[in-house]
Amino acid sequence: MSEILKIRDLRVETASGLELLHGISLDLAKGEILGLIGESGAGKSTIGLAAMGYGRGGCRISGGTIELAGTELASASLRQREAVRGARIAYVAQSAAAAFNPAQRLEQQIVEGPLRHGVMTAAEARAWMLELFTALQLPEPEAFGRRYPHQVSGGQLQRAMVAMAMACKPDILVLDEPTTALDVTTQIEVLALLRETIHKYGTSALYITHDLAVIAQIADRLIVLRDGAEIESGTTEQILEAPRHEYTRRLVAERAESLTAAPGAHHRTGETLLALSGVAAGYGSKPVLAGIDLTVRRGETVAIVGESGSGKSTLARVVAGLLPPSEGLLDFADAPLPPSYTKRPRDLLRRIQLIYQLPDVALNPRQSVAETIGRPLELYRGLKGRALRAEVAHLLGLIGLAPEMADRLPGALSGGQKQRVCIARALAAKPDLMICDEVTSALDPLVAEEILRLLRRLQDDFGMTYLFITHDLSVVRRLADRTVVMQQGRIVEAAETETLFTAPQEAYTQRLLDSVPQLDRGWLDRVLTARGG
Amino acid sequence: MNRIPLTAWIGLFLIGLNLVLFLFGPLLAPFGQEEIVGAPFDGPMPGHWLGFDQNGRDMLSRLLYGAQMSIGVSLGAVVLSFSIGIPLGFFAAIRGGWVDLALSRLVDTVMSIPVLISALVVLQALGSSLPVLIVTIACLDSTRVFRLARLVAQGINVMEYAEVARLRGEGLWWMIRKEILPNALPPLVAEFGMRFCFTFLFVAGLSYLGLGVQPPFADWGGMVRDNQQGILYGLYAPLFPAAAIALVTIGVNLVVDWMLAGRTIVQGDNR
Amino acid sequence: MTTLILKRLGLGLFTLWLVSVLVFAGTEILPGDVAGAILGQNATPESLAALRTQLGLDEPALMRYLGWLGGITHGDLGQSLANHRPVAELLWPRFWNTMALAAYAGVIAIPLAVSLGILAAARRGRFFDRFANIAALALVSLPEYFLGLLLILGLSVRTGWLPSLADTYEGMGLVDWFRATTLPMLVLVMVTMAQILRMTRTTVLGVMDQPYIETAFLKGLRNGRVVLRHATPNAAAPIVNVVSFNIAYLITGVVLVEAVFNYNGLGRFMVDAVSKRDLPMVQGAAIVFGAAYVLLNMIADIAAIALNPRLRHPRAKGA
Secondary structure, three states: OOEEEEEEEEEEEOOOOOEEEEEEEEEEEOOOEEEEEOOOOOOHHHHHHHOOOOEHHHOEEEEEEEEEOOEEOOOOOHHHHHHHEOOOEEEEOOOHHHHOOOOOOHHHHHHHHHHHHOOOOHHHHHHHHHHHHHHOOOOOHHHHOOOOHHHOOHHHHHHHHHHHHHOOOOOEEEEEOOOOOOOHHHHHHHHHHHHHHHHHOOOEEEEEEOOHHHHHOOOOEEEEEEOOEEEEEEEHHHHHHOOOOHHHHHHHHHHHHHHHOOOOOOOOOOOEEEEEEEEEEEEOOEEEEEEEEEEEEOOOEEEEEOOOOOOHHHHHHHHHOOOOOOEEEEEEOOEEOOOOHHHOOHHHHHHEEEEOOOHHHHOOOOOOHHHHHHHHHHHHHOOOHHHHHHHHHHHHHHOOOOHHHHHOOHHHOOHHHHHHHHHHHHHHOOOOEEEEEOOOOOOOHHHHHHHHHHHHHHHHHHOOEEEEEEOOHHHHOOOOOEEEEEEOOEEEEEEEHHHHHHOOOOHHHHHHHHHOOOOOOOHHHHHHHHHHO | OOOOOHHHHHHHHHHHHHHHHHHHHHHHOOOOOOOEOOOOOOOOEOOEOOOEOOOOEEHHHHHHHHHHHHHHHHHHHHHHHHHHHHHHHHHHHHHOHHHHHHHHHHHHHHHOOOHHHHHHHHHHHHOOOHHHHHHHHHHHHHHHHHHHHHHHHHHHHOOHHHHHHHHHOOOHHHHHHHHHHHHHHHHHHHHHHHHHHHHHHHHHHHHHOOOOOOOOOOOHHHHHHHHHHHHHHOOOOOHHHHHHHHHHHHHHHHHHHHHHOOOOOOOOOEO | OHHHHHHHHHHHHHHHHHHHHHHHHHHHHOOOOHHHHHHHHHOOHHHHHHHHHHHOOOOOHHHHHHHHHHHHHOOOOOEOOOOOOEHHHHHHHHHHHHHHHHHHHHHHHHHHHHHHHHHHHHOOOOHHHHHHHHHHHHHHHOOHHHHHHHHHHHHHHOOOOOOOOOOOOOOOOHHHHHHHHHHHHHHHHHHHHHHHHHHHHHHHHHHOOOHHHHHHHHOOOOHHHHHHHHHHHHHHHHHHHHHHHHHHHHHHHHHHHHHHHOOOOHHHHHHHHHHHOOHHHHHHHHHHHHHHHHHHHHHHHHHHHHHOHHHHOOOOOOO
């Protein structure tokens, strides 16, 4: 096999001199798809961009060589690198919505590359673009390019981004989490088309992702990265079936377990804590929720699952009192729940706590951990002085943070630690109901798993009740007693988690379950065949 | 902020120098501000390093006295304008609804007339005394402060940590003091510098037009006006107070520029 | 988009009306006594009362406001207290003088400043950028009269190239007019250019932070093209705002510059009126300045709406 890309001992450092990559070496053969996998901060994107001779936000290549089809890029002049970029090696970003220029039509941006690089005439570039549009199954290829980015859907825009990257018929595509921002059902389509297109034109690819199951479907070989260094590399089968390094083993094991564990949790449950009947809500005149009936019993975990736009987060805001419903009744502990939080007495506010998706914005950057956790204790339980400090230390112990952390500001904590502080803040109120809105979505897989474990332990120890909102079915599998599937503001199906996973009644639920990527390599093909047939 | 650039050092030095002049100017002045000690428009000489003004008063002494007036009036006006603008801006942002609508509408209308024109209208009605001057400028300027404070507070108020505080049942006072103010401070401090510059130039401008600080007080804008005739004879007299004004604003601008720099990230810097 | 523009037009008219209320309130309701101001030291209670009746100050404020507003809509701005001539007759020639000077400066400053601002953004961190930045910062910091005096000293008193005062009169030749107004124009150009340059640079650099700029670089495009074709179009709407903001500034900056060069414009007209506390003249000048300002802001906002691709090309039905 001939190597199209050869990277040796690559080092990249930030403008302030901090080294991000500590000597990475890799080879990419013609037509091969190489997966780069790792958590955030592992340096995957940095490698992808460095392969194009580009440093993001002032980063620079400080050592090593990058040989692209015989041209050395690391030491090449700006003009030489610009000549290669986009022409021989092209980039597909995670968020196409942000990566397209909002002021230009799609076709303008797609043919710009080939015209600027002088590799095609305008007519050729346009013809090639139409061929790509067809290959990527974009609707009405002739008219599609006339649109502006904001005029097409997320899945279509992501495919258009692939077309833009392919515009110069490059040797290599750098795919940086190209399906991560998409809903699971859309992800399958884009993934399948991406794989087909790459194979059809014999393009090589560096595929960057944090999701083992996704990359299992598409990559020939994998490199596992952590903190800017390679942990392990090998063929996809070998990494998935016989990981050698301990970190890789944990990564694979966690993912496998979350996909295959026996579905459903069975907690001891008590009386009905929360009941919604006929709830409808919306922003302005736009209805988002309609006809929602839901009960949550004390001690159980009810999961609400849905894709973006299903209204699941709106439901959380209705229960929290942030969005008063336009119709329907809310009951909490056998008493009517005032629709707006401003009308709820302080003790009622205490009893319902909300934990958010992004711990970065859920913590006041100017309040220390002790202040953050201590405030509910002060406000609801009147603790002061030594008693307050003792209780803060106790809570820190519960969530698994060292007592020294109490004086830190959120900026000095990792993502997982921040989310733990958010949980401690909710716990401090001694709530009856905790609403968890996508609490693990922004975290790396292993960290997310630890947070889930913490939540499970709190439930076992304190009989906590959770309303757990997520887009990710695999999160729900081991956690929830009951699962509710939502689509476009309505409840599609609600059942015991075990029943829902093993014998779904509704087609949409089935489709959602099918769309969860599995670790075995044949999964995508199986789903596609099942759909085709 | 590991390295302070040269321009910022110059700015800090100028601000420090002017602070000294502001605090101790009259003590440093060798002559009184009304004392006639030479011939009109006489050039610099030993003991009178900057020469004399149109009435034969010592230029340096008048500059030193003027520092207190020029800087003091603007500083007073800016402090007052911030103490009006920030609470109202925060209040409007947190309360929202009709309070916000009414305040914003009022501010938009006041801002739809150039400040100088509004100030002239008020000064013609009330005459130009120091308190009128300070309060007028502060009120007009507080519209800008209100806008920024409201914008910043709105940005913070929609953050989830502010929502958490509201859901916890925190009152208005806590929201302003603990959630909004600490996070709004950096942009507001930079704005203070910019507003000071603007106000300082504005007061000097009014005095230059003869509508600001009134005689017998010495102030830099008025001194430019009084000595302006000298320029037609090729004399530097009016340039000294004008340069003093320029040095203050340059100093503050350099520091504000440094404080605001580095906030924006630019793609493609290491292509 | 049409609805948005119509809404903005409606808001503009509403603001104009509010401005009239504010000017009226500022001049007549504030506790200054117009009659006292006119008569000054010689006022006796009788003469005061007589003058108040003569000026119609005894009527309720609302009636006076309505009468005044009615007059404005017919182009009647009242009579000067000082010389009893109609304000409109005195005001409009001065207004056109000011507009001529502002236009002279604007035509030169705006295109130059916007292009230099974009250039500075394109060459960020390089010598040109640093130099332009420091020069602009210095110019922004200098008061207009300081620049004016320096120019008079350098280009007039020392060299005799240009007249030091901007004396214009009716029926003056075009060449003479340009000679007379070049110094004030230069001051206005320097000050507005510095502002526009700085703000244009900041606006373009603000856009350079966006992911689609990175996409453009990753397509292998050169810096110049990325700045011109990808960043600038997206910065167009804010740049229009920057420019309108500075034209508005030009209109008031003119007040100081007119004072330096003794130019016969609306700014000096208003300053004189304020010194004499000639109420109808102040009202007239304020309302004209205010209206010009409101109109400019409105035009800029409408241009910004028209430049927004999301509003120009709404989502197609069913897309």
